[in-house]
Amino acid sequence: MSISVLATRLTQGTDLKIAVQELVNKHRVSAGSLVSCVGCLSKINLRLAGAETTLVTEGSFEIVSIMGTLTPSHQHIHIAVADRKGHVMGGHLLEGNIVDSTAEVIIHSYPQLNFSRTFDSSTGYTELVIDKC
Numbered sequence: 001m002s003i004s005v006l007a008t009r010l011t012q013g014t015d016l017k018i019a020v021q022e023l024v025n026k027h028r029v030s031a032g033s034l035v036s037c038v039g040c041l042s043k044i045n046l047r048l049a050g051a052e053t054t055l056v057t058e059g060s061f062e063i064v065s066i067m068g069t070l071t072p073s074h075q076h077i078h079i080a081v082a083d084r085k086g087h088v089m090g091g092h093l094l095e096g097n098i099v100d101s102t103a104e105v106i107i108h109s110y111p112q113l114n115f116s117r118t119f120d121s122s123t124g125y126t127e128l129v130i131d132k133c
Contacts, residue, residue: 039103046091
């Protein structure tokens with residue numbers, strides 16, 4: 001399987017989730033994964049476990065982990081960030097996570113695959129569907 005690598009640096013004020021979607025659109029990623037993002041955020045907006053609450057706050061946050069599955073119409077991204085005291089918070093990345101000074105993003109694209117999402121009544125969520133091209 002071949003992998004195409006996309007790498008970019010996002011600058012201050014950029015919405016991380018929106019920027020990832022724009023990269024997927026620009027490079028016509030039909031199946032991808034967000035494999036790395038080194039940087040910091042000035043605002044976080046995370047859906048917490050159980051999908052019942054969100055965490056929205058401003059401050060200085062280092063991105064300590066990120067991963068995601070990317071489809072042309074949906075990004076399922078989990079992120080963990082650390083605050084100034086080293087306390088780690090994490091959840092599902094929503095719009096409204098704003099890059100502070102920088103975010104170095106690396107995306108892998110899998111040209112032989114097509115990722116989509118469909119509702120799964122057993123989980124109550126849209127779940128990943130993987131097709132070979």
